[in-house]
């Protein structure tokens with residue numbers, strides 16, 4: 001399907017007519033989305049999980065400054081554990097207590113229905129608002145043990161695992177899934193999406209690439225075609241489109257042309273930590289200077305003076321102010337003690 005036909009398809013969903021561009025109001029990214037008795041998404045843009053890249057300090061600073069509307073955690077592996085120990089669950093949940101008012105969607109990965117269900121039930125009992133099942137991770141270490149996107153080869157397993165978790169969680173806990181478009185071909189999008197919807201998932205985060213495509217750039221019209229396909233198959237179950245979103249304009253074009261309910265941004269947040277807020281607000285300058293300073297102060301408080309810590313902090317200054325900024329140039333030229341004094 002070309003981007004034009006994907007566009008037409010979204011227009012069809014809105015009443016059969018292609019909208020008159022002059023009359024189109026901006027998409028309301030700020031509109032809450034009620035998903036279950038425990039989970040209402042505060043808006044239509046979320047930060048997609050990024051295992052290992054986002055430090056605890058970075059995430060906590062982002063949360064304190066309202067740069068994310070909910071916690072959507074990286075995956076917790078249930079491999080081989082039938083019921084996680086209480087201490088392990090509390091340890092996993094502790095970092096998110098820094099903003100207990102933000103909804104918490106905890107992501108699980110695994111290849112055994114019973115252990116996924118038992119783990120989801122435990123996290124549900126400890127108060128998480130939602131469980132997300134990862135059927136998306138393409139990493140070889142993950143797929144080699146039958147986890148993540150490997151399961152996309154078996155839609156009946158995807159159904160079974162999702163169903164088991166839906167049945168296991170306490171009432172009101174939302175169950176969602178993170179999908180890619182398939183294992184090595186996008187030919188089963190409909191079947192996979194139907195499997196999770198039939199199993200009772202209440203929302204879907206859909207990354208448009210197949211596992212085999214890893215992170216290779218894809219044709220823009222193909223991205224739209226696949227997301228439209230997922231949205232259509234999902235029917236009334238909301239789909240958040242994911243993949244390569246780096247600006248408000250891209251997020252807006254994506255929801256308009258695919259009919260998806262919202263967007264999940266991943267790597268774009270690493271080069272622009274204000275991206276989710278930018279999309280939610282539509283404001284091209286969503287952060288005041290005071291907030292930028294506060295963000296860097298929080299990051300500095302959690303940074304050590306090792307070479308690695310220093311380099312990481314410099315990256316943070318660069319992404320906050322830009323590579324050409326005075327702040328970044330000064331930071332790069334400063335000795336560590338001066339840098340710490342400046343940002344503490």
Ligand SMILES: Cc1cc2nc3c(=O)[nH]c(=O)nc-3n(C[C@H](O)[C@H](O)[C@H](O)COP(=O)(O)O)c2cc1C
Nearest residue numbers: 048049050051074075178207243244245265266267
């Ligand atoms: C380093 C890294 C770690 C990731 N960790 C997770 C994870 O724990 N769970 C998950 O569902 N997706 C994970 N993802 C996938 C992202 O959430 C996202 O779906 C993907 O990067 C595509 O979106 P983007 O183009 O906006 O980055 C990870 C991606 C990267 C690059």
